[in-house]
Every structure is written in C-alpha cells, then in structure tokens.
Amino acid sequence: MIDATLVNFETEVVEASRTVPVLVDLWAPWCGPCRTLGPLLEKLETAYAGRFKLVKINTEDEQDLAAAFGVRSIPMVVLLKDGQPVDGFVGALPEGQIRQFLDRHVPAAEDEEQAPGPDTEPAAAAQDPGAALQHMQQALAANPADDALRVDLVHRLMLADRLDEAREAFAPLLGKLAIDQRASALKEWMDAIDASAQAAPDEALAQRIGADRRDFDARFTLARRRMAQRQWTAAMDELLEILMRDKNWNEQAARKAYVAVLELMAPAPQKTTDGQPPVTDPTVESYRRRLSMIVLS
Numbered sequence: 001m002i003d004a005t006l007v008n009f010e011t012e013v014v015e016a017s018r019t020v021p022v023l024v025d026l027w028a029p030w031c032g033p034c035r036t037l038g039p040l041l042e043k044l045e046t047a048y049a050g051r052f053k054l055v056k057i058n059t060e061d062e063q064d065l066a067a068a069f070g071v072r073s074i075p076m077v078v079l080l081k082d083g084q085p086v087d088g089f090v091g092a093l094p095e096g097q098i099r100q101f102l103d104r105h106v107p108a109a110e111d112e113e114q115a116p117g118p119d120t121e122p123a124a125a126a127q128d129p130g131a132a133l134q135h136m137q138q139a140l141a142a143n144p145a146d147d148a149l150r151v152d153l154v155h156r157l158m159l160a161d162r163l164d165e166a167r168e169a170f171a172p173l174l175g176k177l178a179i180d181q182r183a184s185a186l187k188e189w190m191d192a193i194d195a196s197a198q199a200a201p202d203e204a205l206a207q208r209i210g211a212d213r214r215d216f217d218a219r220f221t222l223a224r225r226r227m228a229q230r231q232w233t234a235a236m237d238e239l240l241e242i243l244m245r246d247k248n249w250n251e252q253a254a255r256k257a258y259v260a261v262l263e264l265m266a267p268a269p270q271k272t273t274d275g276q277p278p279v280t281d282p283t284v285e286s287y288r289r290r291l292s293m294i295v296l297s
Contacts, residue, residue: 001042001054005062013055014292017080021052021106026069026076028059033092034075040095041077044102051106052079068296070252079105084288086263087181101179104148133157140169147173151182155264158189166190181263188260192227199225216242216249223257232265236287243294258291 004012004024016022025041027034038056045054059066059074069078069085078088079101087105136153140146150173157166167190173183199205199221208218219238226235235257242254265284 001045001056004055004057004065006064009065013080014083016053016055017084018082020050022080023052023054023102024069024078024080025054025056026059026066026071026074026078027056028074030060031074037075037077037092040092040098044095044098048102048106049109051109052102081105082285082288083292084259084262087179089179100147104180104182133160133162137169144172147176147180147183151180151186154186155182158186163190163193181259184256185260185263188257189227189264192224192257195221196225196228213241214245216246216254220250220254220257223254227257227261232261233283233287236261240290240294243291247294255291255295258287262288262291 002008002012013022013024023041023045025034025038027038041054045052057065057069059071069076073090075092076088076090078085080086087101089101093101133153133156136149136156140149140153143149150169154166154170154173157163157169166186170183170186170190173180174187177184177187202222202225205218205222205225208215209222219242223235223238223242226232226238239254239258239261242249243258247255262284265281267281267284
C-alpha cells in the first residue's frame with residue numbers, strides 16, 4: 001500500500017497500472033466508512049499476493065487529485081489498468097463483494113483452476129456460435145447470480161443481433177451499472193442503438209456539424225449511430241471532437257460513451273504466464289492514450 005500525491009501519481013498510479021491493476025482508495029480521515037473499508041482493502045492486497053496494487057489518496061490533502069477523479073462521495077474506489085480507470089464502486093462494501101469486484105479484473109492465481117464459463121464450453125459449442133450461446137444460457141440458468149457470465153452472454157447476443165434476448169438477459173444487471181464497467185458499456189451500446197433508430201439521417205447531422213463544429217448534440221448523435229453500426233473508431237473520433245472542446249459536456253456523456261466503446265473493443269482478459277504482458281489491442285491502447293491526454297490536460 002502506498003499514499004499517492006500529485007508528485008508521485010503518474011509513477012505510482014498511471015504507469016504502475018500498465019503492469020499490474022491499481023486499486024485507488026479515495027478517503028478522508030473524518031469518514032467513518034473509510035476507516036472500515038481501508039483496513040479491509042489492505043488485508044485483500046496481502047491476500048491477493050501482488051495481483052493488484054493498493055494506492056490510497058487522502059482527499060483532504062490531495063484535493064486536485066480528488067477533483068480529477070470526480071469525487072462526490074467517499075469512500076470511492078477506482079481500479080485502473082493500462083493507465084485508465086476501468087471500474088469502481090462507492091461505499092464500504094463487504095469483503096465478499098469486493099473479492100467479486102477484484103476477481104473480474106485481476107490476474108488469476110497461479111494455482112487457481114479455471115472456472116466453468118464461456119471459455120470452457122464444450123469443443124462442439126466452440127465451433128458453433130448458436131451452440132455456444134445455448135451453452136452459456138444453460139450455464140446461466142444453473143447459476144443466475146454469475147454476473148460475469150451474464151455480461152458475456154449479453155455481449156454475444158448483441159453481436160448476433162439478437163437484441164430482444166439481450167435486453168431480457170441484461171435486465172438483472174440494471175441495478176449494478178455503477179460497479180460493473182462491462183455492464184455499463186453494454187447499456188451505453190443498447191442506448192445508442194435505440195437513440196440511433198430515432199435520430200435524423202447522417203446527411204442532416206453532417207450539415208449541422210458543417211455549419212457549427214460545436215454542435216455537440218449532432219456530433220454525439222452521429223457517434224451513437226456509429227456505435228450502433230459497430231464502427232467503433234469512427235464513434236470515438238466523433239466523441240474526441242467533443243472532448244477536445246469540452247470534456248465535461250452534458251455531464252460527461254461523451255466521455256462515458258468513449259469509455260464504453262473502449263470496453264467493448266478491448267480483448268477478453270486472458271491468463272498469461274509469468275513475465276509475459278497481457279494481451280492488448282494496439283488500437284484500443286492508442287485511443288486510451290488520447291483520452292488520457294485530454295482528461296489530464
């Protein structure tokens with residue numbers, strides 16, 4: 001565990017998160033729930049034996065960092081990977097829920113057997129997308145509390161254009177969007193599909209943007225249409241045009257959509273051998289860096 005300040009933030013948090021997930025605990029000395037959560041996070045850092053790094057930020061002493069994270073309530077916990085925040089939660093959660101949160105993001109223990117799920121489906125199902133979806137649906141029916149499997153199923157259903165089934169499977173996740181980055185990204189995608197169906201044609205949006213490059217509503221609508229069409233980089237390019245001019249526009253709607261696209265594009269996490277870096281997508285990493293430059297500017 002280390003205390004972060006403006007002086008060491010880039011090294012201890014941003015750069016460190018490129019090699020190991022960094023869990024940032026934003027707290028204050030006067031906060032009762034913070035005093036409950038802090039020791040629990042330190043205990044888990046020890047229990048996870050180097051699979052994540054715990055960093056604490058005293059929001060009273062480091063108000064600029066607190067503002068950069070958009071802190072409105074504490075304790076607030078943010079997990080960073082590859083220099084970017086990818087998930088988080090607010091409040092003093094119980095140990096079991098924090099372990100579930102960590103297990104979605106940190107590398108698996110070396111001696112941990114692979115849990116059954118979409119990556120351990122039968123060989124026949126792996127060769128047949130329809131059979132793979134059926135296998136996942138059966139697994140979820142047997143364990144409806146498995147949110148990670150539910151998110152994977154919804155993602156695959158959306159990629160297969162089975163939107164009604166995806167929405168039905170997604171419903172139990174609606175109350176967990178604040179603590180599940182992947183579920184939140186899928187919701188952004190669903191909203192983009194719905195909004196795009198009702199929006200003006202591309203030509204009309206392009207005319208509005210040509211007349212006024214700060215017509216952020218038109219740009220955001222166009223970005224959402226590109227999301228609906230799975231033209232991910234085109235969507236992010238439009239969102240970047242907004243973020244470069246006003247990174248807090250519309251209660252950070254453009255940033256949230258941008259982060260969602262990054263999450264949707266990112267390769268599925270895979271277990272790697274010692275000393276080998278995790279699998280990354282160069283396009284995703286390039287767009288992550290662009291967002292970092294804007295957020296930290």
